[in-house]
Structure formats: structure tokens, C-alpha cells
Amino acid sequence: MTSTPKFNPYLAHLHPAERATSSKVNAATSSKEPLFGFLPRNVSADQVRTAIEHDLNPFTKQPHTPQYKKILEARKKLPVFAQMDEFYKIFNKHQIIVMVGETGSGKTTQIPQFVAYSDLPHTKNKIVACTQPRRVAAMSVAKRVVDEMDVQLGRQVGYSIRFEDMTEPGTTFLKYMTDGMLLREAMNDPDLNRYSTIILDEAHERTLATDILMGILKSLAQRRPDLKLIIMSATLDAIKFQKYFGITGNAPAPLFKVPGRTHPVEVFYTQEPEPDYVEAAIRTVLMIHRAEEPGDILLFLTGEEEIEDACRKIKAEADDLINGDPESVGPLVCIPLYSSLPPQQQQRIFDPAPKAGRVDGPPGRKVVISTNIAETSLTIDGIVYVVDPGFSKQKVYNPRIRVESLLVSPISKASAQQRAGRAGRTRPGKCFRLYTEKDFMSELEEQTHPEILRSNLANTVLELVKAGIKDLVRFDYVDAPAPETLMRALELLNYLAALDDDGNLTPLGNIMAEFPLDPQLSKMLIVSPEFKCSNEILTITAMLSVPVVWLRPNNQRKEADIAKARLTVPDGDHLTLLNVYNNYIQNQYDKNWTWNNFLSARALMQADNVREQLKRTMERFEVELVSVQDQKKMFLAIRQALCCGFFMQVAHKEGEKGNYMTVKDNQVVALHPSCGLDTQPEWVIFNEFVLTTRPYIRTVSEARPEWLLEYAPMYFDMKNWPDGETKRALTRAANKREGKFGARFEEGERAGEAGVKKRKKNKLQ
């Protein structure tokens, strides 16, 4: 290589810097290369600025489109752009950095591009990844960056979310992805060798996946000095992350800080605590409507019912105002917003405010009444007033009874700030907090508890063990979960035979981890071929993994209930779910059919999608897809397979009043009113424990004690059980059974192990 031809396909694959050193070519030709002189991980902002202005796209070597320059002018106005020099100074010097970028700083779109100029991942077959907590964000940011970089979506720049991989192996070097997706990858490739830099965006949201990734990446950074990490977060959490990612006993990780671009928001508190926050919220909205300048209102409430109720009341009161004095106030529209609303109705939040009732009359106003969805997931432009009663529904986990439930709780200071910020996106705004300043200062927690402290960790623990992390108690968590939560998870996985008594992954557990499911579900799915009903269990599993398919509109409850009764299988709710799905398929995914039967077409489509994904995983691990033809046998088989996964979620009837008592935890529960069983069987197996007006079990099927004893002998080993009616009933069943089956009971082999062992012998080894 002594001369540089005009085009050399070999040279084109070489890194420009390497080319420059490997051949002393004439500088005039080479400098036409946009990336000429770039040294990986040691580039300067000057170099990057020059490359960005180059006529050729540095990554495709194609001339830029006119659109590129136009977008570039807008990019240059972003606050991060002004601090490019500082960014490279810090990034070049450190392996891990923490970045704080307020709303509007441009961090999510720009920082990954800056990193691409530094890592030059396209020359080394590496990828720069940027994680997002939400799928829509990963998708829309990737699309934006594609335009900014003048490349094609799914080629050089792409995204990867569940059900959709918009990347091209070997070509994609910048990838936006959900945090859950990267965690999945880490499970199978603990060194994440494809990545040169990993950026965790929105780290302050502390999703379960991001928290686990922080732990994994912190230790990975020691094994892989070539891997760089950027943790992007809101201000309040930065110090915590800096300390966490600091080298032990040494300095905290360096901070790169960029201001945001928002407008000031004036905050008001109430003088006294409000006894009824919904009533106070309604009053405040109407007060704003009467007395404040034009501008839309965003009110935060906790759930669907509260929101629909408030919508009706505000509408009624506003109408009264107008009728009473049409001169003083303009028209007002109320728009509800929560996640179970169909997307079409969610779009209504972007409708413009209503026009004035008449020429020169007072202008109209839009009020969006929303759950927390408007705090992070959706931004509504034009909001000037925020009404914040200070509550949201939050997930809480009680490890003692293994129950996750939703509880209306006070929000955190961080959350309150986020809410207030929603008023200042387009111009200066006001935020009305329906609590006192004193309560804000002294009663609200600084941060919302990270999800890892509020969740059942069974799934997470299985993923961690699969990723090679065995000592879960001493794992370096940003915030360690309660030991009891970990213990409960390990215990469940052990009973399910996913982990052996030493906490090692079993062959069964190894396959279970591959399914994006709760361990009870993956266990039941994997063992279902032994019962000759895997096609059916696959469907039921998919139906249990999506939101409830039944619709029950307020004004058509009766009709909805009748429609549901037509599809109900009296032997159990799980069989009803199977029946609904099968009917949906028989009716060829017909939307009219779903509509006429008060079923959510969206949820059913999702179920079908999930079913396909699970099916592919089953095929990959040679979990057979089989059915028995005889319906009676099939119904039995399905409930037996259910027992293999859900034997820890069993309740026994106590007395004649329809009360049930959960086995071992001894919680008194009732069958949920949605339950379709036509009798009250002595033993039931349930999918879910819900704590609302009282404790209910939901999605329930009949179980038989002999199945429990046969498929979960370790769990139903009665030697160390407390005395009680449940124990007596089980003992009766056991005695009866022992007479019948004798020796087989002694084996004590847990269902599922046999099948996996067989497969292992044949295929896995």
C-alpha cells in the first residue's frame, strides 16, 4: 500500500487513522475523508465539528442530503452541543461517567452520536447502545437520530425492542433499545462483547431492568477495560450514581452536566392539608378556569375510575358556570388519559383547546386528567397549569405473603418536581400542589422507591443466576432488596426445580430463563408436553401475559356480562381463556366479533403476538407442541399442567360461606366476582391474588389434592406443616393416594425434571 487509488475497496474497510499511519499518502486526498486523523477514544470536539460539517457522511461516505444541514442547524442550538469540548475531555479520560441533562438538553439524541465519533464502532464491528425504559422512546429516538445522521433506519442506526428488531448485524453501530432487551442479552452473553459503549438513559427512573444492568455493568467494566459506560440521569440522583460507580475507596465517577431548556414554573401550596384531594382538585381546576390566563391544564389523579368521575364532575360544573354567566368563562373540554384507553382516544390529548364560544368571548381551555402516564411516558405540549394532589398508585410487594398489589400512596419530591416541570415546556407556567409546603418538605420522600424494592424478584433472580451471578445476596445492588424478597424468590425457584438446593441452575431452569415469563408460567409451559396439552397451555400462558381481555363499559355492564357468560367454561377460568382465544382465531381475528363480544381486540392481538414469540422459543428448545383430541382428557391435562407451575397458589375451601384459605400462607380470600366456576370446588388453583376492597383470587380453576401431592411432593411434604383443616384434608388425600399408587409416591420426582433429563441426554449434550 504505497499509493491511494481513488477508490480502494480494501482501504474502505480500514479505519482512517490506521490508513493514515499505514500509508504515507498525500494529505490532500486523505483529508477528504471526513474521519481523517480520528484516533478512536481520543478525538477532539474540533475534529468532530469539522467532520459533521463535511460534505460526505462520515459513516456512509455518501454526500449529505440537503435535509441534513437543516437539521444540523437545529442540533447546534441544543445545550449539549455547546458543551461538546467538555464532553470529550471527560469521556476520553474515564471509563465510566455520569451525565446529568435536564429536559430539553438533547442528551438522548446527541450523546450517543458523540460517542459514535469517539468509538468509531463501525470500523471495529462494535455497537454503541443506548437503553430506554420504554419501547416507544427507543423507537422514536432512533428514528430521530436516523434523520440527524442522514442514514437509514435499521441499517447504521436502529432499535431493538420486544417483537421488533430493527437492526442489521454487521451494519448497525448505534442502537437504541429497551433496558429489558439489554438485560436479556446480558443473560446469554455476560460480557456483552458486541458493545463498545453502553449508555443507560433515564437511570433515575430506576426500573428493575436498569437497576440490574447497573450492577452487572459495574462488575463487567472491571473485566472489560475497553467497555465504556455513561449513566444518564436527572440531577437529584447523580451523586448516588457517581458514588456507586466510583472506583472502590477512590474518587466518585466524574460528572458531566448540561443545563436544560425549560421555562420557570411558579409553585403554589395549600395553606391547610386537603381532606379530599379529588374534590380539592376539581375545585382548583375550576378556579384556574375562572381566574387564570389562557393555557391548558394537566391534573394528576390515580386511576381510571377517579379520572372518569372527575371528568364528569368538572364538565358538569363548567357547564353550570357558562350557563350562569356566559360572559365570564370560555368553553372547557375534559380529556381523560390512562394506559388502558385505546390509543385512538389517547390521541385526543393532542387536540387543540376549544375555540371561544363566540367572537371576542373568553377563550376555551383544555383539561387533561391523567394518571402517572403523563409524568414520564407522554408529554403534552401547551400545558401551562399543573394540578398535583400528590398521590399515585404504586406497586408494593409483600414478601411474607408473596403478593404484589397497587396502593394509592404519596408521591416523592422528585416525582412532584417532574409533575411541576410539565407546566413549563412551552412557556412559563404554574403548579398548584394540593398539600402544604411543610408536608412537601417533611413528609414526602426524596425519591420514589426503586422498583427493585417493590417487586417480586423471582424472574429477576432466575435471570441473574443465568447470567452467572450466583451470590445474589452479595451482588452489588445500587439499592439492595430486602433479604426476605430474595429468599422468597430463591425458594420459589427451588420448588419449581429451576434451581437445585445449592442455588445452581438446573437444565430445566436454564430453559425456563429463556422465556419472557414468570417462572410459574414457564415451568408449566415446559412440562405441558408431558400432559399432551402444550398447544393449549401455550395459549393460556399467552392469555395470562396480556391485560385482561374482558371489556365492561359502564353503560353496558349487563350486555358485557351476558357476552362473557356465553364464552365461559364452567370447569375453570383458564379453560375460559383458552376458549376465548380459540373463538377469536375461528372468527379470523375479526374486530366486529371482538366488539360484539365485549372483548379487547388490542389485548387479543397482543396475546396472539406473545403466543407466536413463545412458540418460537419452544421450538428452539424442542419443547413439543402437542394436543390430545378428547376434550374431557384435555381439560384434565390442562389443569394438571397448571398444578406443576402454580402449586404454590392453591386455596382450600373453608366452611360453607364460599371462603377460601390460601395454602401455607393462610390468607382468607374470596373468589373474584369475575370467576366463572359454576361450583365451589374444595381445592382451587389461582393465577393472581388481588387486594382491593378485600382479598380476592382471580383466574381460578379446580385442582385436585392428588395432583398437588404428585407434582409438587417437596412443597406438599406435610411433615412440617402447621395443623389445620388444610393439612387434614391433604393428609386424607395422601392416605387415599398411597393406598392407590404406593411406590410411585415414594419416588418424589418433581414433574418436569424427567422430561428435561430426557431431552438433555438426547439433544443438549
Next chain:
DNA sequence: GAGCACTGC
């Protein structure tokens, strides 16, 4: 005789 904040694989 009820209800499902939100997200993710």
C-alpha cells in the same frame, strides 16, 4: 358482585 399506576422481556 368487582376494577387495572406504569413499564419491560
